[in-house]
Amino acid sequence: MHPxxxxxxxxxxxGLLLLLAASALIFAGTMILPGDVAQSILGQSATPEALANLxxxxxxxxxxxxxxxxxxxxxxxxxxxxxxxxxxxxAESLSQRLSxxxxxxxxxxxxxxxxxxxxxxxxxRYKDRWPDKLISAVTLASISIPxxxxxxxxxxxxxVQLGWAPSVAMIGEHMNLGQKLQSIALPVIxxxxxxxxxxxxxxxxxxxxxxxxAYIETAELKGLSSFHVIYRHAxxxxxxxxxxxxxLNLAYxxxxxxxxxxxxxxxxxxxxxxxxxxxxxxxxxxxxxxIFAAVYIGLNMIADIVSILANPRLRHPK
Amino acid sequence: xxxxxxxxxxxxxxxALYFLMAIFAPLIAPYGMAExxxxxxxxxxxxxxxxxxxxxxxxxxRMIYGGRTTIFIAxxxxxxxxxxxxxxxxxxxxxxxxxxxxxxxFVDLIMSIPTLIFAxxxxxxxxxxxxxxxxxxxxxxxxxxxxxxxxxxxxxxxxDYVEAAKLRGEGRGWIIFREILPNALSPLVAEMGLRFIFAxxxxxxxxxxxxxxxxxxxxxxxxxxxxxxxxxxGIPAALIPAFxxxxxxxxxxxxxxxxxxxxxxLKGGRG
Numbered sequence: 001m002h003p004x005x006x007x008x009x010x011x012x013x014x015g016l017l018l019l020l021a022a023s024a025l026i027f028a029g030t031m032i033l034p035g036d037v038a039q040s041i042l043g044q045s046a047t048p049e050a051l052a053n054l055x056x057x058x059x060x061x062x063x064x065x066x067x068x069x070x071x072x073x074x075x076x077x078x079x080x081x082x083x084x085x086x087x088x089x090x091a092e093s094l095s096q097r098l099s100x101x102x103x104x105x106x107x108x109x110x111x112x113x114x115x116x117x118x119x120x121x122x123x124x125r126y127k128d129r130w131p132d133k134l135i136s137a138v139t140l141a142s143i144s145i146p147x148x149x150x151x152x153x154x155x156x157x158x159x160v161q162l163g164w165a166p167s168v169a170m171i172g173e174h175m176n177l178g179q180k181l182q183s184i185a186l187p188v189i190x191x192x193x194x195x196x197x198x199x200x201x202x203x204x205x206x207x208x209x210x211x212x213x214a215y216i217e218t219a220e221l222k223g224l225s226s227f228h229v230i231y232r233h234a235x236x237x238x239x240x241x242x243x244x245x246x247x248l249n250l251a252y253x254x255x256x257x258x259x260x261x262x263x264x265x266x267x268x269x270x271x272x273x274x275x276x277x278x279x280x281x282x283x284x285x286x287x288x289x290x291i292f293a294a295v296y297i298g299l300n301m302i303a304d305i306v307s308i309l310a311n312p313r314l315r316h317p318k
Numbered sequence: 319x320x321x322x323x324x325x326x327x328x329x330x331x332x333x334a335l336y337f338l339m340a341i342f343a344p345l346i347a348p349y350g351m352a353e354x355x356x357x358x359x360x361x362x363x364x365x366x367x368x369x370x371x372x373x374x375x376x377x378x379x380r381m382i383y384g385g386r387t388t389i390f391i392a393x394x395x396x397x398x399x400x401x402x403x404x405x406x407x408x409x410x411x412x413x414x415x416x417x418x419x420x421x422x423x424f425v426d427l428i429m430s431i432p433t434l435i436f437a438x439x440x441x442x443x444x445x446x447x448x449x450x451x452x453x454x455x456x457x458x459x460x461x462x463x464x465x466x467x468x469x470x471x472x473x474x475x476x477x478d479y480v481e482a483a484k485l486r487g488e489g490r491g492w493i494i495f496r497e498i499l500p501n502a503l504s505p506l507v508a509e510m511g512l513r514f515i516f517a518x519x520x521x522x523x524x525x526x527x528x529x530x531x532x533x534x535x536x537x538x539x540x541x542x543x544x545x546x547x548x549x550x551x552g553i554p555a556a557l558i559p560a561f562x563x564x565x566x567x568x569x570x571x572x573x574x575x576x577x578x579x580x581x582x583x584l585k586g587g588r589g
Binding site: 018021022025026029030140141143144145146147148149152153155156160251252254255258259262263273274276277278280281282285286288289292293296297300 | 428430432434438439519528542546554556557561563564567568571
């Protein structure tokens, strides 16, 4: 087999294995804890009959290993069980919310990725001069600020004081794309700001790393302009680390979405997860946790595979 | 110590200020933590310097007490994560073999799930109390400390002086605490600042989501949550704790950057 294919296959297998282990960990996280799940859902004042009913409903009387495999087999076939609080099918309520969340994350990615790479290039071009310093100062500030603060700051100044965008991101079936985009404008800006800083800083570091190579010096000595050096010689060699950075930050975006959705009351996965954590609805929490972990692991896996494919040294076996 | 850069001085000043406010909270807070003293969302005045909150409590007092809770939880979680993470990391580096493999692969596994999501999963069945929060945050964060501690200790473990100590017949305890720990301290201390910020942001996020510190106990994330409805009416009460979180995080960051620069220059530029 071609060595690249072999490496990619190995990464895929590793990713699946990791996902399997993560699912076990998520399951164990809600089971092997001090006390009884049924008790902690119903509280101290629950009657013994109610406890027994809930235990039977949750299947707590089966051994944990069997429960895990039942749950996992169900999840693989798309059956995530039913929510304790309202008895609805979880997969059904999740699908709409998942697509809403992906819609939000997609637009944030579309704006932030090119912007971050462009600003990273600028920071490298003007290294140690004011554009670079300004960019690193803004980066430091935005890493230190919690997502919900950025959210409320924007909501306060842009939505309430200036009235340019709605403060609550409601989204529905009947809206067309333009209306949807207008209603998610603020959350998209927040998410962009959150990931932009990390992405820019890591892009800058990746390109600076390449800039220290001997062939860059050669290019400079040939008399090429510095943008030409970065664009023609440094950038192609920095693609693998940059793709890595982008994927890591997209994975981060998927998690950042949780908080931003709560701030803007957006009907997505994050809001759904947080609501059900406080209601102690264990099956929903497990299902959401599994999906978030799967997306996160998946993006990390893609990052690895892209950097394998982007490495020309692996393409020509000796 | 004479050449502390101005940014680090600012950072040190504000970090110290916040910690002192946390320690002496009952002495400096003008009102009680949960005492209702005025109208709902009064603007700031001589009586209430930052105004009042959503049910008429003095916002400045709540901020001071809230800072105490937030900083306490973050500090405790950071200490827990450092003690667990660095001891396990050093052990893995010194022992090597299957012990190292098991620990490292387990840490990889935990880090493959986003921290916030894993914390939410665990908190859905645990009672949400301050000790639980510290435990969950500290243990989840110790994975990152473990990685750093192990990486640093693996480097130190092959140094000549460690070899000499082994040949002298020193035990593992001596190797870890007298040889590796002093040499691994500076990168760990620099990392500590970043982990502390992460803990502050994390506990604030959890409280903001309603899954952290429970009312009437105050904490910065919780104050944002309580006052967030005011935003729509143009009342900036929710922005004040968020501002406090941001300034604390930036100051600690400035100090950590300075420590990191100092330690890297000591080691001849090694990161």
